[in-house]
Amino acid sequence: MPTKLTAQNLHRLPKNVAVPRYDRSQLSGGILHFGVGNFHRAHQAVYLDDLFNLGSGYDWAIVGAGVLDADAAAREKFERQDWLTTVVEQDATRMSARVTGAMVDYLKPGDAATIIARLADPAIRIVSLTITEGGYFIDPATGAFNATHPAIVADGARPDAPKTVFGLIVAGLKLRRASGVQPFTVMSCDNIPHNGVVTRNAVVGLAKLSDPTLAGWIRNEIAFPNGMVDRITPATGERERRIAADQFGVEDEWPVFCETFRQWVLEDNFPAGRPALEKVGVQFVPDVTPYEHMKIRILNGGHAVIAYPAGLMDIEFVHEAMAHPLVLGFLRKVEREEIIPVLPPVPDTSLEDYYALIEERFANPKIGDTVRRLCLDGSNRQPKFIVPSITDRLARGEGVSGLALESALWCRYCYGVSDSGREIAPNDPGWDRLQVVSHAARSEPSAWLSMDDVYGAVGEAPAFRASFAEWLRHLWTDGTEATLRRYLGS
Known part of the structure; x- marks a missing residue:
């Protein structure tokens, strides 16, 4: 019989489940985090849990927050578990479980007044976000903030009753400024190129709609460090809850499963202070750009490369796609011939070694990551993960056949029939x-x-248009497998 996950039951959990070695009553909130989903709980919360286990940084615990309808249901689950989460790490040879306790509260979604008051609390020195690539109100093709989005227009008209994450941040900063409280740092943890810059543009752009003076102050005084985050974390379903219960004896309403690999590279720009995350493996650098390009184009771009052919061939899991010789061959050829050659060098990093690690991670049979998850939200992901490589290759006068085929596969997938x-x-x-x-x-x-919102000027490039049209014709005439064979020359 599995043990219900609560603070009172921690000592009753099986010995093969690691539990916090620190006294959670000694923790206090220093980070307010929007978007308490699987990735956040497998990444940022794990790093903080590691730090607390070292006996350090107890004033940097997480206070959760959200603005979506689904966040209310999530909060209820976490409250029943005293804000605890079971994290299960898996690779091809082993599986381990731990309970993390880095979150100490979760503010009620929709309660703007309470969230703004907490944002104004001097104890909160970092506001972090994992709100997905599509949550930043940006034009996918240009990266510019979209001030005409209805949700942004509404928050601009009623800045004291905001409903978006950025409206709440603006209101919190406004109150801190009026109270003479040092502003917090805003830290995006989403997979977006220059995520700090994108976040700053959203916060400043929204503030400008109601208070240009406040917008100028935010632009000049608030830190928005860029960061690169990495850990493959699939969605939680009944399979994951069953494994947590059957193999680890934990009854967790929302466990999170992930690979063993994790990485976090951050620009060290935190005027209000930060936890000593370098003690637990976070890499602080002056400029995160080369790491960000490497990860977004090789890993996230690689996900897109394998996703759509696998989806069209009715392959369910990512590791099954990697076991298909045509999908793997397609990934290798596009990565090595078109993506990696246009990447700038990364300090102390071999891009070929990094790619080899990506192959190993994608092929992990235990993680249970689905092809459908990788296919999700292409309209927001393609402009960030694929189009930049096409842009760079065209600028150099180099071929884009493989990337054009990836785009054609996405188009064919969106037809809605495999x-x-x-x-x-x-x-x-x-x-x-x-x-x-x-x-x-x-x-x-x-x-x-x-x-245009996806491809921008790239969509007008004759070489790309010609290659795309040819591959799309082959996909409709011959099917995915035969088209991949043609591309691979077999």
């Missing part, structure tokens, strides 16, 4: 639009590349 005739359920916030354009592209491929 090669076998199986329906593909909606898998993008803009799925209806993507389906319409994909259907049009079947006879007129340029329709797909005319989505």
